Amino acid sequence: MKHVTVLVIGMLLLVLGAQGAIRLLADHGDAGLLTWLPGGFAVRLACYAVAVVAGAALAGWGSRKARQGGHGR
Template structure:
């Protein structure tokens, strides 16, 4: 059950990061949640890409753990 929660968290991070990237590319004047990060457009874009990548890795890792747990039953 705990790996399912990690998987959900990873998917939420992918959704938020992906949405942030798309919004930032469309309207560069509104950085959104990462507006507090100094460095301008490039820093905000990299930040959203990192959040998206971390979410993808976390969701994938958790999905593998869930499959292993199901196979072990």
């Protein structure tokens, strides 16, 4: 069950990061969830990119572990 939780958290990070990065690229003034973050466009875009990479890694790891653990009991 904990691997499925990691999978869901990874997918959420992936979606929120990708959506935020696309929003920021389309409109540089709309920072979305990272409006509070100082540093401007480049820092916000880098944070969204880190969220995408971390989300993809977590989702992939959670998916592999959930499949290995005999999830269909």
